[in-house]
Amino acid sequence: MAKSKSAYICSECGYESPKWYGKCPGCGEWNTMNEEFVTTASKVVEQKVRSVSSYSKPLKLKEITTGDEFRYKTGIGELDNVLGGGIVKGSLVLIGGDPGIGKSTILLQVCQNLGSQINILYVSGEESRRQIKLRADRLGVTGDILIMTETDVEVVSEQIKTIKPELVIIDSIQTMNLTQLNSSPGSVTQVRECTNLLMRTAKALEIPVIVVGHVNKDGAIAGPKVLEHIVDAVLYFEGDKQLTYRILRAVKNRFGSTNEIGVFEMTYNGLKEVSNPSLLLLSGRPTGVSGTCVACTMEGSRPILAEVQALATNSGYGTARRMSTGFDYNRMNLLIAVLEKKGGYYFAGADTYVNVVGGFKLDERAVDLCVALALVSSLKDIPVPEDVIAFGEIGLAGEIRSVSHAEKRINEAARLGFKRCILPFYNLKNLSKDISGDIELFGVRSVRQAVKIIME
Ligand SMILES: Nc1ncnc2c1ncn2[C@@H]1O[C@H](COP(=O)(O)OP(=O)(O)O)[C@@H](O)[C@H]1O
Ligand SMILES: [Mg+2]
Numbered sequence: 398m399a400k401s402k403s404a405y406i407c408s409e410c411g412y413e414s415p416k417w418y419g420k421c422p423g424c425g426e427w428n429t430m431n432e433e434f435v436t437t438a439s440k441v442v443e444q445k446v447r448s449v450s451s452y453s454k455p456l457k458l459k460e461i462t463t464g465d466e467f468r469y470k471t472g473i474g475e476l477d478n479v480l481g482g483g484i485v486k487g488s489l490v491l492i493g494g495d496p497g498i499g500k501s502t503i504l505l506q507v508c509q510n511l512g513s514q515i516n517i518l519y520v521s522g523e524e525s526r527r528q529i530k531l532r533a534d535r536l537g538v539t540g541d542i543l544i545m546t547e548t549d550v551e552v553v554s555e556q557i558k559t560i561k562p563e564l565v566i567i568d569s570i571q572t573m574n575l576t577q578l579n580s581s582p583g584s585v586t587q588v589r590e591c592t593n594l595l596m597r598t599a600k601a602l603e604i605p606v607i608v609v610g611h612v613n614k615d616g617a618i619a620g621p622k623v624l625e626h627i628v629d630a631v632l633y634f635e636g637d638k639q640l641t642y643r644i645l646r647a648v649k650n651r652f653g654s655t656n657e658i659g660v661f662e663m664t665y666n667g668l669k670e671v672s673n674p675s676l677l678l679l680s681g682r683p684t685g686v687s688g689t690c691v692a693c694t695m696e697g698s699r700p701i702l703a704e705v706q707a708l709a710t711n712s713g714y715g716t717a718r719r720m721s722t723g724f725d726y727n728r729m730n731l732l733i734a735v736l737e738k739k740g741g742y743y744f745a746g747a748d749t750y751v752n753v754v755g756g757f758k759l760d761e762r763a764v765d766l767c768v769a770l771a772l773v774s775s776l777k778d779i780p781v782p783e784d785v786i787a788f789g790e791i792g793l794a795g796e797i798r799s800v801s802h803a804e805k806r807i808n809e810a811a812r813l814g815f816k817r818c819i820l821p822f823y824n825l826k827n828l829s830k831d832i833s834g835d836i837e838l839f840g841v842r843s844v845r846q847a848v849k850i851i852m853e
């Protein structure tokens with residue numbers, strides 16, 4: 398017998414409380430607590446216990462063979478990379494992202510590439526067969542895949558058991574529904590229990606399942622965060638919807654590194670892999686103007702160049718405005734404080750803005766120097782020459798500290814035609830010999846020294 402009691406659950410993080418809060422005590426989001434009927438169903442629990450014992454008989458460590466980790470290559474190199482080499486058999490992968498970012502698109506493209514080798518079951522609770530067919534036609538997907546439009550997760554689970562496909566795609570988890578539960582589809586309880594049921598089915602039969610989860614800002618449906626701890630891998634699609642490129646990032650991966658990213662461009666025919674993201678991010682860069690500088694950041698094992706722009710203008714009355722897009726706001730304030738105290742560059746009376754071009758996010762300390770140079774360049778209204786690239790962490794004493802992967806950053810800059818590189822003095826001293834290309838290196842100990850080299 399299923400008994401229900403009501404509780405308030407946060408759709409962002411899954412925080413549960415008997416009482417309503419305007420602001421979730423768990424994650425601090427506003428208006429995300431919704432009333433749900435939590436089923437203390439003996440049936441659901443029973444099922445769990447029974448199926449766990451059926452596939453997890455204790456084994457001695459030495460009895461376990463490691464040859465088991467079989468991977469399906471999706472045929473999309475960037476995606477395989479982010480997954481750590483392909484989809485692991487029996488794994489549960491969550492792909493999250495804003496609606497319209499391209500989750501269904503990339504999964505249909507996976508079907509095209511893999512469909513000829515294995516049996517794929519594509520379950521959609523959002524679109525009709527016709528809509529899926531229309532999209533498949535647009536993307537040129539002709540693969541032999543099974544399309545099922547269903548929202549009852551138990552029916553889906555039964556179908557998986559009978560068809561025994563080699564890959565299952567659930568688009569999206571928020572449309573799935575377990576009829577035993579009283580709460581509506583998309584609620585935290587539903588999303589969690591549906592995922593659990595799919596996981597039990599998948600693990601028992603060793604079928605990998607890819608689950609789509611919408612990120613939704615108004616808290617009406619449960620976000621992918623509430624599932625992060627259940628699934629094996631979590632990939633997020635990021636990107637500005639007004640721009641065409643998308644970044645796929647692993648935030649959790651039990652079978653690979655979480656450092657890798659995949660870069661794609663959204664086109665009429667679907668997502669195209671971008672093998673040279675730096676070129677894309679630097680296209681249309683203004684030359685001969687103050688307040689811009691190119692940074693080199695590491696995304697996993699891969700160097701990416703991005704343009705940082707800064708604007709410092711005289712503010713009118715009252716406190717100066719500061720704003721930062723794509724770079725941490727507090728870090729920007731800290732850099733400004735260091736520039737004032739240690740460099741003698743005063744931003745006190747200036748409205749100051751920092752923007753990373755292309756909607757890209759830079760959250761690595763190594764871009765400090767680049768942001769600082771863009772700021773000083775705008776303040777003094779002297780351009781940073783266009784053939785200059787800079788990287789280095791800035792310490793509170795105003796010193797430039799060394800960063801990792803200096804060689805890779807320099808090589809990427811040289812490859813894209815940069816002629817001068819400003820880098821931490823200690824990086825220059827310890828540089829290994831594998832620098833390719835024609836690029837002049839300047840090791841600096843302070844921002845002042847860097848400014849002297851390129852702006853004076
Ligand atoms: N006819 C079209 N031509 C070009 N791009 C399209 C077309 N239809 C949809 N798209 C692109 O595909 C995106 C929708 O992707 P989709 O995979 O459905 O997103 P999600 O599943 O993440 O909600 C749209 O934002 C748009 O950029
Ligand atoms: Mg979709």
Ligand SMILES: [Zn+2]
Nearest residue numbers: 407410421424
């Ligand atoms: Zn919360």
